[in-house]
Amino acid sequence: xxxxxxxxxxxxxxxxxxxxxxxxxxxxxxxxxxxxxxxxxxxxxxxxxxxxxxxxxxxxxxxxxxxxxxxxxxxxxxxxxxxxxxxxxxxxxxxxxxxxxxxxxxxxxxxxxxxxxxxxxxxxxxxxxxxxxxxxxxxxxxxxxxxxxxxxxxxxxxxxxxxxxxxxxxxxxxxxxxxxxxxxxxxxxxxxxxxxxxxxxxxxxxxxxxxxxxxxxxxxxxxxxxxxxxxxxxxxxxxxxxxxxxxxxxxxxxxxxxxxxxxxxxxxxxxxxxxxxxxxxxxxxxxxxxxxxxxxxxxxxxxxxxxxxxxxxxxxxxxxxxxxxxxxxxxxxxxxxxxxxxxxxxxxxxxxxxxxxxxxxxxxxxxxxxxxxxxxxxxxxxxxxxxxxxxxxxxxxxxxxxxxxxxxxxxxxxxxxxxxxxxxxxxxxxxxxxxxxxxxxxxxxxxxxxxxxxxxxxxxxxxxxxxxxxxxxxxxxxxxxxxxxxxxxxxxxxxxxxxx
Amino acid sequence: xxxxxxxxxxxxxxxxxxxxxxxxxxxxxxxxxxxxxxxxxxxxxxxxxxxxxxxxxxxxxxxxxxxxxxxxxxxxxxxxxxxxxxxxxxxxxxxxxxxxxxxxxxxxxxxxxxxxxxxxxxxxxxxxxxxxxxxxxxxxxxxxxxxxxxxxxxxxxxxxxxxxxxxxxxxx
Numbered sequence: 010x011x012x013x014x015x016x017x018x019x020x021x022x023x024x025x026x027x028x029x030x031x032x033x034x035x036x037x038x039x040x041x042x043x044x045x046x047x048x049x050x051x052x053x054x055x056x057x058x059x060x061x062x063x064x065x066x067x068x069x070x071x072x073x074x075x076x077x078x079x080x081x082x083x084x085x086x087x088x089x090x091x092x093x094x095x096x097x098x099x100x101x102x103x104x105x106x107x108x109x110x111x112x113x114x115x116x117x118x119x120x121x122x123x124x125x126x127x128x129x130x131x132x133x134x135x136x137x138x139x140x141x142x143x144x145x146x147x148x149x150x151x152x153x154x155x156x157x158x159x160x161x162x163x164x165x166x167x168x169x170x171x172x173x174x175x176x177x178x179x180x181x182x183x184x185x186x187x188x189x190x191x192x193x194x195x196x197x198x199x200x201x202x203x204x205x206x207x208x209x210x211x212x213x214x215x216x217x218x219x220x221x222x223x224x225x226x227x228x229x230x231x232x233x234x235x236x237x238x239x240x241x242x243x244x245x246x247x248x249x250x251x252x253x254x255x256x257x258x259x260x261x262x263x264x265x266x267x268x269x270x271x272x273x274x275x276x277x278x279x280x281x282x283x284x285x286x287x288x289x290x291x292x293x294x295x296x297x298x299x300x301x302x303x304x305x306x307x308x309x310x311x312x313x314x315x316x317x318x319x320x321x322x323x324x325x326x327x328x329x330x331x332x333x334x335x336x337x338x339x340x341x342x343x344x345x346x347x348x349x350x351x352x353x354x355x356x357x358x359x360x361x362x363x364x365x366x367x368x369x370x371x372x373x374x375x376x377x378x379x380x381x382x383x384x385x386x387x388x389x390x391x392x393x394x395x396x397x398x399x400x401x402x403x404x405x406x407x408x409x410x411x412x413x414x415x416x417x418x419x420x421x422x423x424x425x426x427x428x429x430x431x432x433x434x435x436x437x438x439x440x441x442x443x444x445x446x447x448x449x450x451x452x453x454x455x456x457x458x459x460x461x462x463x464x465x466x467x468x469x470x471x472x473x474x475x476x477x478x479x480x481x482x483x484x485x486x487x488x489x490x491x492x493x494x495x496x497x498x499x500x501x502x503x504x505x506x507x508x509x
Numbered sequence: 510x511x512x513x514x515x516x517x518x519x520x521x522x523x524x525x526x527x528x529x530x531x532x533x534x535x536x537x538x539x540x541x542x543x544x545x546x547x548x549x550x551x552x553x554x555x556x557x558x559x560x561x562x563x564x565x566x567x568x569x570x571x572x573x574x575x576x577x578x579x580x581x582x583x584x585x586x587x588x589x590x591x592x593x594x595x596x597x598x599x600x601x602x603x604x605x606x607x608x609x610x611x612x613x614x615x616x617x618x619x620x621x622x623x624x625x626x627x628x629x630x631x632x633x634x635x636x637x638x639x640x641x642x643x644x645x646x647x648x649x650x651x652x653x654x655x656x657x658x659x660x661x662x663x664x665x666x667x668x669x670x671x672x673x674x675x676x677x678x679x680x681x
Contacts, residue, residue, distance in 0.1 A: 014680050015673070015676055019626060019641075019642070019646040021622040022541075022622065022623070025620060025622050027541060028540075028544065030533075030537075030540070033536065033540070034533065034536060036566060037529070037532060037569050042525050042572055042573045043570050043574065284666075308651065308652035308653075
């Protein structure tokens with residue numbers, strides 16, 4: 010709200026009379042251009058592309074909004090574009106090399122910027138709408154009862170492997186406030202304690218399990234913006250012994266780890282350095298760092314990463330430009346990217362999963378926002394405000410059919426199925442009134458998609474954290490290896506949601 | 510936006526080859542930004558005008574050092590900042606830029622709109638004034654702002670939040 014008022018005030022600058030152009034430019038008439046020295050540019054600003062070095066590896070990467078391709082991938086992209094044209098029987102007649110690539114890029118990302126792009130795809134994205142029952146009064150009551158009895162964050166799952174993280178703090182007499190003392194991490198299997206390990210002066214954020222190893226990661230303690238904050242990572246064997254641990258000091262003032270992927274040979278950590286760089290550190294099982302790559306994401310940030318073959322797919326987000334999927338090779342070097350968007354809808358992806366060599370993206374769609382800086386729910390809030398006086402009670406709008414219907418009308422769970430080579434959504438499913446949740450592979454090798462159906466909603470402008478919050482009933486959908494839906498089940502699971 | 514970036518990028522290269530007409534493109538795209546950035550430091554219309562003129566001169570002079578495809582805004586506005594700080598320093602040789610009492614600079618040319626806006630920003634440090642302009646008037650991303658101001662994105666975000674907080678008092 011403050012931003013809006015300031016912006017309104019700043020608009021007065023539109024009316025300011027600025028210095029005379031001719032007078033200013035006249036003074037430049039006799040200025041001589043300074044010659045380049047030794048045929049090299051003198052660096053006056055940071056280069057747009059930052060070559061980042063893994064161990065002896067150079068990287069060039071182009072991201073969203075910039076259609077300049079590194080020389081090293083231009084030929085490959087052109088070949089991909091030609092393959093695409095041939096696969097879909099598109100005519101290349103009259104198109105230049107650059108125009109072929111532009112059309113290919115437009116079609117695969119759904120963003121039609123090239124003048125040459127026309128609707129020539131012979132195969133369209135098929136959208137299947139799954140019908141799901143609307144919530145009944147019994148559903149709402151059951152959810153209300155479940156919420157009242159919900160446990161806290163450190164609930165031990167009595168099925169399979171789970172971890173608990175217990176961060177302990179101590180009062181620092183000098184500073185006068187509490188700082189990290191230690192963290193106790195425990196591993197459980199079917200509810201039985203397997204091991205418990207302590208870490209001093211380190212903040213544990215997450216635990217990931219591998220075959221014979223558990224990986225813990227987090228950061229050094231940090232209570233002031235003047236301090237440096239380092240990421241750290243540790244590997245623990247099945248007996249709870251710390252095999253190795255590292256504090257990541259890659260020259261940043263602030264570095265975090267956002268995700269760790271554990272496979273049979275390596276433990277790979279993905280994070281951000283100074284909010285600018287995507288950092289990938291790959292360790293072997295002995296804790297030796299075998300690869301380190303950093304890439305300037307130029308305003309984007311790391312969201313989620315999945316392993317795909319020898320490489321990775323990484324979802325990246327930007328406040329200005331939404332979301333993209335970045336393809337990384339095994340060394341962490343970005344090689345390509347693709348997006349998902351349509352004219353009328355915006356998408357948010359909550360989970361990515363690789364199943365049977367295809368990439369599945371689970372999330373939700375909502376009507377496209379006109380103002381790119383607005384919050385996701387501004388249109389809903391606007392509508393609520395127009396009938397607020399009539400519908401509110403004691404400052405709250407709750408358990409009201411009107412509010413639930415409003416939310417269900419605006420959100421649709423979506424499941425994209427992408428061919429990773431081209432990034433084209435081949436088939437997708439949608440379910441009204443829901444959010445797409447987690448994806449996983451079942452024990453019998455099927456793909457499971459959790460969908461959160463909006464059942465309860467509360468709105469109050471006085472809520473401190475969320476503008477809109479509520480609860481969802483969870484449905485599970487099962488797919489076979491071809492991506493065909495083969496099962497649907499309503500579970501007893503309830504999840505909360507909050508939107509700002 | 511992308512087309513504007515391409516035009517300005519190419520314009521600087523043309524300037525380096527001696528094409529002075531290309532300077533007009535740069536002026537049209539950047540003059541307002543340069544002038545207001547300079548004003549946020551100097552607080553004075555005449556000095557900001559001098560800074561604008563000197564910036565355009567330096568664009569010509571150093572066009573040969575500009576790397577095509579890099580961020581022309583950051584390149585130009587960095588020059589503006591240095592020029593503006595130099596102007597203020599020369600005006601008040603015995604104080605640091607932070608201590609310079611900008612309100613006391615004689616300003617007979619600024620119109621009421623300009624004065625009103627910068628009255629709102631007067632309690633901010635000159636870097637924070639620019640930050641507010643970059644973010645709220647020109648809708649720049651933090652990454653762009655960080656490049657122009659030679660700070661980290663995180664610092665840009667934090668300083669912006671602090672600056673907005675300071676302005677709350679004025680707004681209320």
